Amino acid sequence: ETVKLKASGDKSVSGITAEDTSIASLKTLIKDLELQTTVLSRRVDELGITAKEAVARKNRVAALAALRSKKLAETTLTKRHATLGQLEEVFSKIEQAADQVELVNVMEASSRVLSGLNKEVGGVERVDDVVDQLRDQMSQVDEVGNVITEIGQGAGAVDETEVDDELEAMEREEREKREAKERSEREEREKLEAAETRRRLAALEEVEREAAKSKEEVSKKSEESIIGQSVEDTVKQMQGMSLEPKQIAETG
Template sequence: MGILLTYLAREKGVLAFDSQTVKLKAPGEKKAPPITNEDTTIASLKILIQDLETQTTLLAKRVDSLGEIAKEAVTRKNRVSALAALRSKKMAETTLEKRHATLAQLEEVFAKIEQAADQVELVRVMKASTRVLSGLNEEVGGVERVDEVVEKLREQMGSVDEVGDVIAEVGREAGNVDEMEVDDELEAMEREEREKKEAEETRKRLDALEEVEREAAAKKAKEAARKQAESDAATEHQLDDSTEILKRMSLDPSTVLEAS
């Protein structure tokens, strides 16, 4: 542990320590400051408060335990043991009360020390802030210098506005155009647009006409195919009938005799 503390103190500078106290570096500090008598006193006070808290906890448990022992002795009708437990409980309660009083006093002292330390830190910050504000005010140069700077700024802003007005005037002069030329160009553009629309409409009508013709041709071809199919079916039916008649003639004996 000592080696680690030595390393952190010498190499890293994040803490300072002695045989009883370890002091960590504050967030705004480059290196941990050395331990003072005040630091040692505060550390000793913290240790004493922790010891008293431990003692009060143990004494409170002892009081409860002695109370239970006394109750058990009464239950067993052991009056001597009950009286002894109650006497011990009373002494423990007295000691506990004194420890609580001492602990309360020490906690109050520690709270006052923390308050004083906060006040010291506050005063230190206020002093530093005062130095910073003083330096900034010196850099500003007082109210008269501020007025002078503001006046110069207004003058420069006015100059910028004047230059802008001149540039805008030149732009307006350069922007004069022949309105007739603009109208002629617009009319030509509108005429070109109309011609494009008319050409597009003509193309659409031609496409529609071609589509109608294609549909009519397809319908005509379909009708011709249907008629051809019907004709082929009728012809096939006639052939089937003729074939059936020939078959009957070749198989019927009477038909053969009549034929001979």
Template sequence: MSRLLEYLVEYEPAFRKARLPALYSDFQPQRTLNPDGYQANVSAWRRALARLVRAGLAPSPRAAAPNLLVLECDEALLRALESKQYGRPLALGAVVREALAAQDLVPLRDFLTTRESIYARRRNGSAGSSWSVLGLAAWTMRQIGVADLSLPSLLGKGAGGEALPAGQFVVVANVEETAQRFGEQSEGLQSRFERTFSKAHFYKTFNGQLAEDAAGRSQHLSEADADVLLTFLSRDKGAVLYDGKTVKIKAPGEAALTAITDEDVSIAQLKELLEYLTHQTALLSKRVEELTAAAKDAVVKKNRVAALAALKSKKLAESTLERRFATVNQLEEVAAKIEQAADNVQLVKVMESSSEALRSLHAQVGGVEGVEDVVDRLREQTAAADEVNSILAESAGTVVVDEGEIDDELAALEGEETRKLAEAERQKQEAEQARREAEQTKEAEETRKRLDAVEKLSAQQEQEQRHAPAEAEAQATERLMSRMSLDERPEPQAAT
């Protein structure tokens, strides 16, 4: 099993081992006999080709590095997919043509040169018309038995399943995914200085951040991939402006991008030069460190000639490094001034738009005199409404309210509420007093019990102390009597 096929079996769900014989067979006749099975096989191969290109595994003999957005269809692709067990994918040519008809694959030259968006071409449906008409013609000819004309033969590719359209084709799905990643990576770029790049600086800045393989490792775009991505972002997405040398990224919330100006070109060149010189300073710093170490090593080995040569080279490198740092500092100062000036331009534009907005709002309210007129009319209408309400109240009869009665009733309510609060406070104090008395009674009972226990223990100990001498005297007398009885025993008589 080839390396590419092993990768597909591991990462592509449709490439189960049970399905490999069908996927590697010439399934073109299923286009009319089993359309669902035909479309399933075609879809599986289209996803597989996109995944192989995105992983950098598809052969790219014309590129210095593997293409991640461009598929190269030639004999090398067939050899890479060839398996000892299943052979070559016989219907791969039909798969590529189906993808071309659906605009999932676009010839590289057409993609880079056409001014019309690929989405507009999809909507127009012009790309797939020739394939559909030829497919219908081939099916009709087979039905009437005139000839076994397959679609590849009508297209002039031969009847064999290995007829593969040769060329370089842009994988649109991969381009869309990469463009989405670019949008995520460029979200934080706010100022005009940050959003302007030369093509080379853009490639160095974003390369390695826009693509990953199945294992999550970073992938690097080729130069062809960079051209495809910039063309897609500029023409089809409107996310950047790109004239072949300078790239200007659209700011978040910006309605539309204006043309690339001379200021943008200058900013891009300045950033590229600053990046180059910064890289040079890093290399020179490393060179100085290496020469210093070489000089020390030569001194240890007592090699005076080598030490002097290393020190001379070190001095030259330090001198160059000093000039590079001075240039970098000067360019950084210029860059800071340019960025500040660009921010000032943006600030002035915002202030100008804000003043226009305020002028428009003031015009809508009619100015100060208009507002005063509106307020005067509102006061007049409010006074008229109050007068009408008074007349209506008089016609309905006036209710006289005794303010003294209301005050007395309010005082009664307040007094009742005060009594309720006092009664609640008294009950609370009584409950607290009862609780404390209960606790004191309980503590007194426990103290009495402890005192009784102590008195009882003391009496027992006193009684034991009184009985102890008598018992000791009795035991001593008993021991004395025992010894006396032993001494008074008769001695045994001698035998006669």
């Protein structure tokens, strides 16, 4: 039994035709041949393995029988492949022809649609009339707009001198603001620089005071060291002088 599926966008109702039955039969035959070729291929492989096993067992009769069966299966497989190729080619041609029929039908329907639309348009003369009418209406709109513009210009004329004066005043005010801002920034910068200079001078004076203090301490320590050395030398001299008379007396 043949079942025909309807496409989602196909609104036409048609029964199963002879072409549909033939295509369905062709598809079925192709499927059967594909199954047969699969079975025959597996059969050839199995017979080859059987022949090798028989040779390994040194069973020459079984090996010859397996090889004969293999050759028959290979011959049948070759024929099936050839038939399958022919059927697939036929099916491809049928699909191509069906596509061409569909294309022709679409082109024919498109031609009818264009013909109907052209009839609705009414031909070139009607299009020219419509375009002329459209141009006339657009011209009228432009004329009305020009009249309205002229009225507006006459009623609201602008004094360019006043505009220039106002612009000059605004520019002068903006310039004065900018100059005042720059002057304020310059004064602030000068104050900061003066403060930084005073800070550096104070730091330099502090360094000089510390250096003078360190120098004074070093000088004082040097003097104390010299005085201590002099006292020590004097004591040694006095000790030497006190020992000399005693030594002279002992000698005498």
